[in-house]
Amino acid sequence: HFWNTLQSSRVKLQNLTVHQGDAPLLGYLRSYSGLVSLSFDLCGFRHNDRRDSDAMADVMYRAVLPMHTESLKVLHIRTPYEGKWTLGRSQLDGILTCRCLTSLVIGVGLSEV
Numbered sequence: 001h002f003w004n005t006l007q008s009s010r011v012k013l014q015n016l017t018v019h020q021g022d023a024p025l026l027g028y029l030r031s032y033s034g035l036v037s038l039s040f041d042l043c044g045f046r047h048n049d050r051r052d053s054d055a056m057a058d059v060m061y062r063a064v065l066p067m068h069t070e071s072l073k074v075l076h077i078r079t080p081y082e083g084k085w086t087l088g089r090s091q092l093d094g095i096l097t098c099r100c101l102t103s104l105v106i107g108v109g110l111s112e113v
Contacts, residue, residue, distance in 0.1 A: 003028040014071075017041070021056050029064045037074035042085060057084035061094035072098045076105040083109075 003024040006013070012032045017039040018025065029035065042053065061084075065072070075098065079085040086107040087095075095104065 007031045026056060026059045026064055030067050033067045034071050035068040036071055038072065039076040040078065042077070042079045054084040061091050065094040066097060069097045069099055071100060073100050074103040075101060079107055
């Protein structure tokens with residue numbers, strides 16, 4: 001798998017845009033620090049994939065973001081529906097640890113407003 005190869009080769013990407021997420025990608029992203037820009041366009045998820053998508057969001061906010069708190073400047077997350085990728089209290093906690101963040105684009109769940 002592509003992400004496993006990058007991880008085993010110790011390649012540390014600084015900028016990344018992806019249109020589909022999976023467990024190997026998140027494993028790769030939490031294997032190092034130094035990511036500067038991350039853009040997720042998750043509109044490719046089908047509605048019946050929502051449980052998997054929400055599980056990946058939990059990993060993203062709880063395990064991936066903490067690895068990049070000193071470097072991440074840009075975080076853009078686009079999703080087709082409300083869920084754990086959209087901004088809520090638990091997501092905000094992870095985002096606020098990113099001290100260098102200068103650009104944040106994320107949906108806000110109606111239940112959170």
